[in-house]
Amino acid sequence: MARPLRVEFPGAIYHVIVRGNARAIIFTDDNEREWFLNRLSELVKNYNIRLYLFVLMSTHLHMVIETPNANLSRFMQSLLTGYSIYFNRRHNRRGHLTEGRYKAKLVAGDKYLLKLTRYVHLNPVFTEDTTKLKVSERIRLLRAYQWSSYPGYIGINPPVDFVDYGPMLAYMDGNHIEEQVRYRQFVESDLSVTDEELAEVLHKSPLCIGDKNFRTRIESIHNPLNLLEDKVLTFRRVMGNLSPDVILDAIVETFQIDHKDLLICKRGSPVRGVSALFLSMYGGMKKRDIADLLGLQSGAGVNYQKRKAKERISKDKNLERLVKDLENTLRWKRRDLS
Numbered sequence: 001m002a003r004p005l006r007v008e009f010p011g012a013i014y015h016v017i018v019r020g021n022a023r024a025i026i027f028t029d030d031n032e033r034e035w036f037l038n039r040l041s042e043l044v045k046n047y048n049i050r051l052y053l054f055v056l057m058s059t060h061l062h063m064v065i066e067t068p069n070a071n072l073s074r075f076m077q078s079l080l081t082g083y084s085i086y087f088n089r090r091h092n093r094r095g096h097l098t099e100g101r102y103k104a105k106l107v108a109g110d111k112y113l114l115k116l117t118r119y120v121h122l123n124p125v126f127t128e129d130t131t132k133l134k135v136s137e138r139i140r141l142l143r144a145y146q147w148s149s150y151p152g153y154i155g156i157n158p159p160v161d162f163v164d165y166g167p168m169l170a171y172m173d174g175n176h177i178e179e180q181v182r183y184r185q186f187v188e189s190d191l192s193v194t195d196e197e198l199a200e201v202l203h204k205s206p207l208c209i210g211d212k213n214f215r216t217r218i219e220s221i222h223n224p225l226n227l228l229e230d231k232v233l234t235f236r237r238v239m240g241n242l243s244p245d246v247i248l249d250a251i252v253e254t255f256q257i258d259h260k261d262l263l264i265c266k267r268g269s270p271v272r273g274v275s276a277l278f279l280s281m282y283g284g285m286k287k288r289d290i291a292d293l294l295g296l297q298s299g300a301g302v303n304y305q306k307r308k309a310k311e312r313i314s315k316d317k318n319l320e321r322l323v324k325d326l327e328n329t330l331r332w333k334r335r336d337l338s
Contacts, residue, residue, distance in 0.1 A: 011066065013052075013064070013107045015104070016064070016104045036083055039086075055120055056148070062120045078292045080097075094249055117187075121142075251274065270316075278330065
């Protein structure tokens with residue numbers, strides 16, 4: 001069955017949720033959280049993403065982001081594949097780290113966006129253990145939770161340069177200190193009185209968060225029969241393209257190497273060049289994204305690696321055999337998508 005289309009357009013705002021495969025842990029310690037945030041910081045700049053907030057939990061993560069360049073899929077692919085390679089290498093494991101596909105719901109404007117930030121920021125104190133605590137203790141834990149943009153919003157921590165705090169705080173009115181105080185009051189008030197309206201809206205549609213008119217429009221546009229009726233939105237069908245995780249796992253298996261070898265430039269090794277070739281052919285990835293994933297400097301570096309790999313394949317019978325084995329493996333995997 002084909003996967004549903006992503007709805008992407010310039011200026012779209014999304015609530016993104018990434019969960020561990022089979023609800024498994026995706027952050028085992030603070031080193032992994034730090035690595036992820038460093039990667040996030042880098043890619044937010046590379047892809048011109050406006051990151052409004054984030055929360056990292058042990059088994060999942062939340063982000064609210066805006067995409068001025070309509071490039072959600074490319075950004076998320078680079079972010080998650082890079083982290084998966086790092087995590088798998090660190091734990092000497094293979095296979096998918098995250099659930100089949102991340103969730104990304106379009107968010108309607110002002111009315112729901114601010115409420116959504118409150119819902120996301122409260123995640124650390126809506127776990128099974130913390131919901132049993134007194135409100136005062138939950139507030140203390142919330143303010144102390146370091147793997148969230150919340151402490152930066154309310155002035156407990158210095159702001160980080162990859163989070164755009166301004167638009168959400170601007171809803172609060174007043175000078176900067178007053179905005180922080182009012183935002184803190186706005187968020188923490190929901191520990192005493194639940195926002196029933198938002199709770200209902202969050203479960204109304206798998207595609208978006210908004211009122212009935214917004215939901216109807218997005219669901220209509222999302223229908224493949226209506227694709228030609230709205231040229232403002234752009235869509236990318238990923239059916240037929242394998243995920244980078246699948247491709248790189250197949251390369252590791254075929255060449256009998258470790259995941260770390262994909263990122264290391266070894267003299268005479270064709271692995272990165274072969275990886276670049278197959279990420280392009282079977283993953284449909286752009287050169288800039290391949291460069292980010294493989295630790296190359298630019299798209300020109302990707303072209304160089306691909307050219308050198310082709311030269312090696314034409315001269316090395318053993319390498320040619322491995323590449324054919326790899327291609328057969330990926331062809332079967334791609335058939336499974338259809």
